[in-house]
Amino acid sequence: MIPELSRSSVIIREFSRVKETLRAMQAAGAGSLQVIADFDSTLTRFAHNGAQVPNTHNILEKKWLVNEDCSEKVMELSNTYHPIEITTSLSMEEKMPHMVEWWTKIHELLIQQKVRKDLLSHAVKESSVILRDGYKVFFDCLLERQVPLLIFSAGVGDVLEEVIRQNHVFHPNIHVISNYMDFDHTGVLRAFKGQLIHSYNKHEAAQSHAAGLKELQGRPNVLLLGDSLGDLKMADGIAEPQNTLTIGFLNEQVEERKEAYVNSFDVVLVQDETLDVPNAILRNIQTCMFQIGLLK
Numbered sequence: 084m085i086p087e088l089s090r091s092s093v094i095i096r097e098f099s100r101v102k103e104t105l106r107a108m109q110a111a112g113a114g115s116l117q118v119i120a121d122f123d124s125t126l127t128r129f130a131h132n133g134a135q136v137p138n139t140h141n142i143l144e145k146k147w148l149v150n151e152d153c154s155e156k157v158m159e160l161s162n163t164y165h166p167i168e169i170t171t172s173l174s175m176e177e178k179m180p181h182m183v184e185w186w187t188k189i190h191e192l193l194i195q196q197k198v199r200k201d202l203l204s205h206a207v208k209e210s211s212v213i214l215r216d217g218y219k220v221f222f223d224c225l226l227e228r229q230v231p232l233l234i235f236s237a238g239v240g241d242v243l244e245e246v247i248r249q250n251h252v253f254h255p256n257i258h259v260i261s262n263y264m265d266f267d268h269t270g271v272l273r274a275f276k277g278q279l280i281h282s283y284n285k286h287e288a289a290q291s292h293a294a295g296l297k298e299l300q301g302r303p304n305v306l307l308l309g310d311s312l313g314d315l316k317m318a319d320g321i322a323e324p325q326n327t328l329t330i331g332f333l334n335e336q337v338e339e340r341k342e343a344y345v346n347s348f349d350v351v352l353v354q355d356e357t358l359d360v361p362n363a364i365l366r367n368i369q370t371c372m373f374q375i376g377l378l379k
């Protein structure tokens with residue numbers, strides 16, 4: 084049905100479930116569909132030319148935005164907390180307090196550094212952040228079919244928006260839930276707004292924020308894209324979900340985490356830097372809708 088699903092980088096636990104879910108989504112059409120996607124290492128590439136691609140926090144941690152001492156602290160924090168974030172030997176509940184600590188410390192550091200709003204655009208331009216191959220088709224096709232795209236990120240919302248703006252795909256069907264910066268009247272960072280979002284509390288933000296978005300209501304079918312097991316909670320704000328297809332990007336520590344990912348996501352993409360599979364799924368849903376339209 085979808086040749087991209089036969090690639091060697093694709094692992095599917097239960098093919099019959101994927102097939103049935105896709106059939107149901109096709110039958111219901113684009114009017115019933117919403118797409119929920121994580122941002123860092125999901126819509127952006129994880130690696131490019133052998134180097135790791137920066138995430139939205141990393142973009143802010145550049146030496147000309149923060150001082151050397153801060154850069155070192157950022158690195159130490161990452162070395163301490165990132166292994167906890169991705170280990171399979173701790174449960175999500177056990178990881179939570181560590182994630183709160185990491186995000187709180189990093190946000191405090193950024194506030195101390197008095198990051199300036201007017202430098203964000205330049206920081207993104209100078210960074211090596213890159214969206215996954217096939218991103219334009221993905222964003223444009225959702226716009227064309229008026230399918231809402233909820234980007235749900237534990238990264239930094241202001242930076243995320245700038246990345247998609249500079250790639251010319253910040254379309255009106257996009258909604259972002261993320262950590263946004265609060266600048267004072269001179270444009271200097273003084274706080275982060277609202278409830279902190281980290282990798283493992285997205286269910287809380289889903290229930291308090293996403294559930295209230297009227298553009299997403301009446302769309303019970305969900306295509307969910309993420310790179311962390313915590314991303315599976317991004318659809319928790321949907322009142323009565325009908326069909327959900329989850330796609331997980333397994334970017335690093337592949338052998339250690341493969342089993343957990345295959346048991347949790349419907350489709351696992353192993354070190355796949357493209358959006359080919361989500362695009363093929365969307366194309367498949369649309370082609371079918373188009374055929375139904377022709378038959379009417």
Ligand SMILES: Nc1ccn([C@@H]2O[C@H](COP(=O)(O)O)[C@@H](O)[C@H]2O)c(=O)n1
Nearest residue numbers: 121122123138140189235236237238282
């Ligand atoms: N100080 C930090 C905090 C978080 N990260 C990484 O950013 C990712 C953001 O989350 P998404 O929901 O957009 O995936 C997260 O996975 C952390 O690894 C960081 O690098 N530095």
